Amino acid sequence: MSGPIIKSRQAQKEVNGIPTEVVCTEFSNYVFIVLTQYGKIGTLVSVTPDSRSNDLSTPTFSTKVLLGKDEPLTHVCAKNLALFVSQEAGNRPVLLGLALKDSSIESINQLKDVIRSCKVW
Amino acid sequence: MSGPIIKSRQAQKEVNGIPTEVVCTEFSNYVFIVLTQYGKIGTLVSVTPDSRSNDLSTPTFSTKVLLGKDEPLTHVCAKNLALFVSQEAGNRPVLLGLALKDSSIESINQLKDVIRSCKVW
Numbered sequence: 001m002s003g004p005i006i007k008s009r010q011a012q013k014e015v016n017g018i019p020t021e022v023v024c025t026e027f028s029n030y031v032f033i034v035l036t037q038y039g040k041i042g043t044l045v046s047v048t049p050d051s052r053s054n055d056l057s058t059p060t061f062s063t064k065v066l067l068g069k070d071e072p073l074t075h076v077c078a079k080n081l082a083l084f085v086s087q088e089a090g091n092r093p094v095l096l097g098l099a100l101k102d103s104s105i106e107s108i109n110q111l112k113d114v115i116r117s118c119k120v121w
Numbered sequence: 122m123s124g125p126i127i128k129s130r131q132a133q134k135e136v137n138g139i140p141t142e143v144v145c146t147e148f149s150n151y152v153f154i155v156l157t158q159y160g161k162i163g164t165l166v167s168v169t170p171d172s173r174s175n176d177l178s179t180p181t182f183s184t185k186v187l188l189g190k191d192e193p194l195t196h197v198c199a200k201n202l203a204l205f206v207s208q209e210a211g212n213r214p215v216l217l218g219l220a221l222k223d224s225s226i227e228s229i230n231q232l233k234d235v236i237r238s239c240k241v242w
Contacts, residue, residue: 005133006142006157012126021127023146027218028160036127039149041216044165046188066187067167067216095162095188097148 042099043068089121163220164189210242
């Protein structure tokens with residue numbers, strides 16, 4: 001049997017001195033990304049582009065915690081991390097697993113580069 | 122930087138004549154398994170061992186649909202597929218993505234073999 005295998009990439013990087021693992025997997029309806037500094041899958045958050053937004057307006061996203069603690073900071077981080085992925089992936093929703101020790105802006109920006117290094121979309 | 126990278130394996134097999142892709146990824150707190158016959162991540166279900174059960178009793182599991190359609194068959198399939206994984210993985214919960222065209226018993230049994238072929242726990 002031949003055909004496309006689900007695309008998946010992973011990396012291990014230091015982010016603000018903290019060992020960080022990332023796994024990115026591409027599905028037809030979702031990009032799945034885990035960012036973990038604990039080895040756990042972490043809080044699972046879906047980031048879905050708002051269908052009401054159009055090309056002229058600023059894109060809006062809905063975030064929903066599916067598993068784990070539902071904290072305001074999680075929504076902010078998830079939106080911040082997933083926005084560019086969703087846009088680059090043809091407005092696909094992103095499913096994020098976040099287990100972060102450090103959610104500072106510097107850390108989030110570095111995490112975006114880590115995600116970029118595992119581009120599967 | 123050295124250290125353990127998150128263990129992930131994937132395969133593509135025919136199950137009852139249907140091309141099926143599987144991805145298994147091990148996290149410290151979850152085993153994550155996607156079984157897809159559509160390329161989608163599918164319905165996301167958590168299968169968690171019941172803490173009340175002990176070694177003498179039959180293990181019981183709670184299933185919860187986190188994303189997608191919440192149908193009774195999904196819970197049955199998820200429990201059926203994830204039970205042995207959880208037990209082999211030291212009673213870790215299992216997070217399942219299911220996008221199946223065929224949920225017959227024959228198919229489920231073959232899918233278990235597909236999961237076994239990507240053992241990461």
